[in-house]
Amino acid sequence: MNIDVRNFTRRFADRVVVDIASLHIASGSIVGLSGDNGSGKTTLLRALAGLDENYQGEVLYDGRPYSKRLAGSIVYVHQQPVMLRRTVYANLEYPLKLQSLDPAVSRAKIEAMLDRFELRSFQDQRATRLSGGETQKLALARALLRKPKVILLDEPTASLDGRAVDDVLDILLDYQRAEGATIILVSHGEKDIRRVARRIITLDRGSIASDIEIASQRL
Numbered sequence: 001m002n003i004d005v006r007n008f009t010r011r012f013a014d015r016v017v018v019d020i021a022s023l024h025i026a027s028g029s030i031v032g033l034s035g036d037n038g039s040g041k042t043t044l045l046r047a048l049a050g051l052d053e054n055y056q057g058e059v060l061y062d063g064r065p066y067s068k069r070l071a072g073s074i075v076y077v078h079q080q081p082v083m084l085r086r087t088v089y090a091n092l093e094y095p096l097k098l099q100s101l102d103p104a105v106s107r108a109k110i111e112a113m114l115d116r117f118e119l120r121s122f123q124d125q126r127a128t129r130l131s132g133g134e135t136q137k138l139a140l141a142r143a144l145l146r147k148p149k150v151i152l153l154d155e156p157t158a159s160l161d162g163r164a165v166d167d168v169l170d171i172l173l174d175y176q177r178a179e180g181a182t183i184i185l186v187s188h189g190e191k192d193i194r195r196v197a198r199r200i201i202t203l204d205r206g207s208i209a210s211d212i213e214i215a216s217q218r219l
Ligand SMILES: Nc1ncnc2c1ncn2[C@@H]1O[C@H](COP(=O)(O)OP(=O)(O)OP(=O)(O)O)[C@@H](O)[C@H]1O
Pocket: 012, 017, 035, 036, 037, 038, 039, 040, 041, 042, 043, 044
C-alpha cells in the first residue's frame, strides 16, 4: 500500500511537534525512520496507523484517507508493547479469532510463529511475565499473524540482543518479500536500519532533515 503525507502538522498545546510538507512511501518498500528523542517519530507513526487523527493535513493510503476498512491492514507495534494478561499462546490466538479460521489452521499458524520467533518454550507462560526482548518478539509475531499490508514498527529491536536483532530483521525481510508489505521501522540503531531499509528518513524537531536512498548491504 502506498502512503502519502501532505501538509501534515501535529501540535501539542500549540507546539508544533511534527511538520511535513510532503512524504511519499512506496508500496512494498522498507523505510527506516530515525531521529533524536522527541523528534516526532512516534507521533508520526501513530498518525500513519490511524491511532491519532488530531493533525492538520492529509494521510492517504493508496490515495484514500484512513477509514475503518484499513484497520486490519495497518498494524502499529508499540515501543513498549502491551500484552493480554494471558498465556503467550492466547496472545497469538487473539488476532486470528477475528479471521474466523478453521481451528487446526489457526493452531498451525500460531505454532509456526512460535517456532519462528523461538517462543515455543514460553507458549504456556503468562505473556506479561516475559522479558523485554521476548515481549518485543511476541508483539511482532502477533502483528504478523494479522497479515498486515502496512507494518509500523516503533523501535522493535530496542530490547533485543545481537542475535535476536538479526533473527527479527530476517523475519521482517522474509515477510516483506512474501507479502509485499510496506514497512516503516523506527530505530536509533543506524546499523539495524541499514540492514533492511533502502531508504532512511531522519527527523529533526519534527521536520525531515534528510531522506536518503541507500544500497542495502543484504541485496
Ligand atoms: N500526548 C502528548 N502531549 C504532549 N506532548 C507530546 C505528546 N506526545 C508527544 N509529545 C511531545 O512531542 C514530541 C515528539 O514526541 P515523540 O514521542 O513523537 O518523539 P520520538 O521521536 O518518538 O522520541 P523517542 O525517540 O524518545 O521515542 C516530544 O517533545 C513529546 O514530548
